Amino acid sequence: MSPVIASVLKVLACLALMLANGVVMIWMLRKVLGHLHLRYGPLEMGPSGIFQTTMDVLKLLTKEDVMPRAADKALFWLAPLVVFVPSLAAYAALPFSSSVRAVRLDAGLLYTFTALSFVPLGILIAGWASGNKWSLLGGMRAAGQQIAYEVPLLLSVLPIVMLTGTADLGRIVEAQSGVWAGFVPRWFIFDPLLLPTFAVFLIAALIESNQTPFDMSEAESELVSGFATEYSAMKFGLLFLSEFSNHFIISALAVTLFFGGWTLPWVPQSVSAALAPVTFLLKTYVGIFVMMWIRGTYPRVRIDTLMELGWKRLIPVSLVLVVVMGVVIKALPALARVVG
Amino acid sequence: MSDPRYDVYDAGLIGEGMHEPPVLPAGLRRAPSGVDGLRTEHLVINMGPQHPSTHGVLRMLVEADGEEVVTAEASIGYLHRGIEKVAEHRRYDALGTLMDRGDYVSGIMGELAAALATEQLLEVEVPRKAHWLRSLASELNRIASHLVWYGTFGLDTGAMGQFLYAMRDREALLDILEAISGQRMMFNYVRPGGVVRDLPAGIDAKIRAFVDTFENVYLPEHHALLGGNEIFQSRVKGIGVITREQALAFGLTGPNLRASGVRYDVRVDRPYAAYPELEFDVPVGTAGDAWDRYVVRMEEMRQAARMIRQLVDGMPEGPHMAKVPKVLRPPAGEVYAAVESSRGETGVHLVSDGSERPYRFHYRAPSLFALQALEEILPGHLIADVVMIIGSTDVMMGEIDR
Numbered sequence: 149m150s151p152v153i154a155s156v157l158k159v160l161a162c163l164a165l166m167l168a169n170g171v172v173m174i175w176m177l178r179k180v181l182g183h184l185h186l187r188y189g190p191l192e193m194g195p196s197g198i199f200q201t202t203m204d205v206l207k208l209l210t211k212e213d214v215m216p217r218a219a220d221k222a223l224f225w226l227a228p229l230v231v232f233v234p235s236l237a238a239y240a241a242l243p244f245s246s247s248v249r250a251v252r253l254d255a256g257l258l259y260t261f262t263a264l265s266f267v268p269l270g271i272l273i274a275g276w277a278s279g280n281k282w283s284l285l286g287g288m289r290a291a292g293q294q295i296a297y298e299v300p301l302l303l304s305v306l307p308i309v310m311l312t313g314t315a316d317l318g319r320i321v322e323a324q325s326g327v328w329a330g331f332v333p334r335w336f337i338f339d340p341l342l343l344p345t346f347a348v349f350l351i352a353a354l355i356e357s358n359q360t361p362f363d364m365s366e367a368e369s370e371l372v373s374g375f376a377t378e379y380s381a382m383k384f385g386l387l388f389l390s391e392f393s394n395h396f397i398i399s400a401l402a403v404t405l406f407f408g409g410w411t412l413p414w415v416p417q418s419v420s421a422a423l424a425p426v427t428f429l430l431k432t433y434v435g436i437f438v439m440m441w442i443r444g445t446y447p448r449v450r451i452d453t454l455m456e457l458g459w460k461r462l463i464p465v466s467l468v469l470v471v472v473m474g475v476v477i478k479a480l481p482a483l484a485r486v487v488g
Numbered sequence: 489m490s491d492p493r494y495d496v497y498d499a500g501l502i503g504e505g506m507h508e509p510p511v512l513p514a515g516l517r518r519a520p521s522g523v524d525g526l527r528t529e530h531l532v533i534n535m536g537p538q539h540p541s542t543h544g545v546l547r548m549l550v551e552a553d554g555e556e557v558v559t560a561e562a563s564i565g566y567l568h569r570g571i572e573k574v575a576e577h578r579r580y581d582a583l584g585t586l587m588d589r590g591d592y593v594s595g596i597m598g599e600l601a602a603a604l605a606t607e608q609l610l611e612v613e614v615p616r617k618a619h620w621l622r623s624l625a626s627e628l629n630r631i632a633s634h635l636v637w638y639g640t641f642g643l644d645t646g647a648m649g650q651f652l653y654a655m656r657d658r659e660a661l662l663d664i665l666e667a668i669s670g671q672r673m674m675f676n677y678v679r680p681g682g683v684v685r686d687l688p689a690g691i692d693a694k695i696r697a698f699v700d701t702f703e704n705v706y707l708p709e710h711h712a713l714l715g716g717n718e719i720f721q722s723r724v725k726g727i728g729v730i731t732r733e734q735a736l737a738f739g740l741t742g743p744n745l746r747a748s749g750v751r752y753d754v755r756v757d758r759p760y761a762a763y764p765e766l767e768f769d770v771p772v773g774t775a776g777d778a779w780d781r782y783v784v785r786m787e788e789m790r791q792a793a794r795m796i797r798q799l800v801d802g803m804p805e806g807p808h809m810a811k812v813p814k815v816l817r818p819p820a821g822e823v824y825a826a827v828e829s830s831r832g833e834t835g836v837h838l839v840s841d842g843s844e845r846p847y848r849f850h851y852r853a854p855s856l857f858a859l860q861a862l863e864e865i866l867p868g869h870l871i872a873d874v875v876m877i878i879g880s881t882d883v884m885m886g887e888i889d890r
Binding site: 185186187281285363368371372453 | 531533538539540541555642643644645646647648649652653656713714717719720722723870871872873875
């Protein structure tokens with residue numbers, strides 16, 4: 149197979165995964181929130197509510213596609229694409245198993261974060277182009293939020309890079325295979341040094357993916373859905389497809405970095421290797437479930453609190469964590485061998 | 489802004505240099521703006537009537553510096569139904585139905601105010617049982633109304649779950665009120681002389697069951713879900729402070745006033761219906777911020793449940809309606825009667841000229857006073873806080889645009 153066709157097939161596979169994920173996540177979101185919120189519709193639309201996604205998509209397809217007169221037409225069209233493309237690109241480096249992934253990148257971790265950091269740019273464009281002051285505020289919030297949280301997000305994964313000596317997502321997962329003391333999986337989440345790192349990562353990741361309680365740029369009760377106010381029909385659908393896929397990517401990253409990726413503890417190598425992609429997807433969806441659970445329960449924080457948390461708490465904390473990890477690795481190699 | 493569509497703002501009504509930045513409440517600081525050489529512009533935004541936090545038809549004209557409010561102006565009149573004028577063309581027994589459409593979330597108490605005023609004009613003696621039934625319906629309705637407030641207040645913070653939980657509880661209450669009055673929202677239950685009908689058989693067991701669940705399960709659940717959440721607390725504590733003096737000067741009543749530390753409750757200070765015979769506490773706040781208003785309302789729900797239990801247990805025997813003529817023709821005179829509705833003192837001022845229709849009907853709506861206070865307390869807060877403060881004052885547009 150020529151490399152061009154192979155690459156095209158890989159892109160198509162990522163696209164298919166993204167669309168399939170959208171379908172699954174709409175259904176899942178409606179079901180999870182339906183149960184949490186005592187809503188009837190999503191639980192009764194077809195057996196187990198499986199037709200809810202069909203109905204939602206049908207609704208989006210049949211809605212009128214409105215564009216406000218004050219909108220900047222070219223940018224208004226461009227924004228969903230600017231949101232969509234990076235979230236598609238971010239799939240490239242995700243390791244579904246030791247062999248299933250689009251590309252093997254030595255800087256896979258950095259690549260994924262870079263791709264994700266383009267998303268708020270699209271949101272900013274959407275907010276600006278809508279010609280609506282609420283949307284503009286939403287776009288500005290997205291930009292501010294991204295600048296404030298890109299730093300702690302990247303800093304929070306540095307200890308892992310230092311520990312494993314690589315930014316290749318596949319090799320980070322491989323470093324987590326096996327068990328400690330006979331029964332504890334060697335996942336980084338169980339590493340006492342990396343637990344605070346995970347806390348920082350979790351908060352920064354929720355903010356980066358614009359998820360409740362940090363959905364500042366959307367904020368439907370304050371900014372009337374912010375950047376998305378003027379988007380209707382499938383343009384709105386596209387924005388949300390990308391948002392769902394960002395949730396998937398963030399959750400997949402958490403699984404890769406902290407929860408052992410495709411590995412399964414206590415299971416023979418042959419079995420876990422065969423199940424690898426399934427394991428990975430299941431773990432990812434558990435992560436998404438947790439995000440939905442938070443979404444169904446929490447109120448939203450205020451934008452200034454969010455900024456304060458980012459600049460004054462998370463960045464110093466993650467810097468300290470990097471230093472601690474450096475000291476442990478360089479000065480106490482014996483301890484590092486035990487912990488890592 | 490050179491766009492011709494924004495001419496109204498360019499005309500000098502609102503714009504650069506028009507407003508001096510207000511003095512900020514203690515604890516809030518201003519972001520630097522208008523730094524030398526940088527031309528900044530205030531953003532004029534219409535919050536509402538379509539905005540989710542304005543609960544329908546309030547329009548706040550907010551002038552914002554970034555996300556910080558510089559001035560806020562409430563603009564009303566999108567719902568105007570002319571209830572007061574309409575009332576002057578109706579007979580006295582129709583006043584209740586009009587009051588139902590004023591504060592449509594706690595209709596019983598509005599009806600009661602109109603009925604009390606009419607009875608004062610007529611000088612009718614209301615049977616004791618009617619008093620108790622009126623209090624019972626009022627307190628049931630108070631919980632239902634506070635639940636709507638609680639739910640929408642949570643929505644304003646971005647929490648969706650507890651809203652649907654509040655609606656679940658309100659559903660149970662509306663079922664009870666429907667059984668009592670025959671209607672779920674526009675009750676038309678309290679009439680001059682008493683109430684329209686006696687309690688249906690078996691309803692007291694239902695009410696007791698509800699009160700038990702509400703006190704032991706629902707209310708702790710609400711407190712845990714929203715009030716106990718740290719994010720929520722950080723959103724409401726110290727926000728929208730109304731001092732004691734301000735509250736009195738604005739004429740606030742009800743939970744908004746009590747949260748500012750004034751112990752005024754019409755049920756205690758100018759008792760009506762069965763309240764003199766009931767045992768209950770009036771919760772009072774200290775700081776007058778959004779959190780105090782939250783706590784006061786939540787406690788009021790508990791007190792209402794306590795009163796409902798007493799009312800059901802001690803329900804007297806006897807008629808539920810006094811003998812009143814079919815067409816009410818009160819003698820000429822002027823009265824004012826007030827009740828403690830879930831938003832504050834709801835009063836009815838009636839002037840009679842001796843005919844079967846009121847000569848003048850005026851309706852004192854507590855929300856109107858809360859709304860005028862907003863213009864004073866909003867500046868200096870962030871847009872996100874504006875949403876919270878409007879929510880915390882529990883304004884009801886139905887009775888403002890009456």
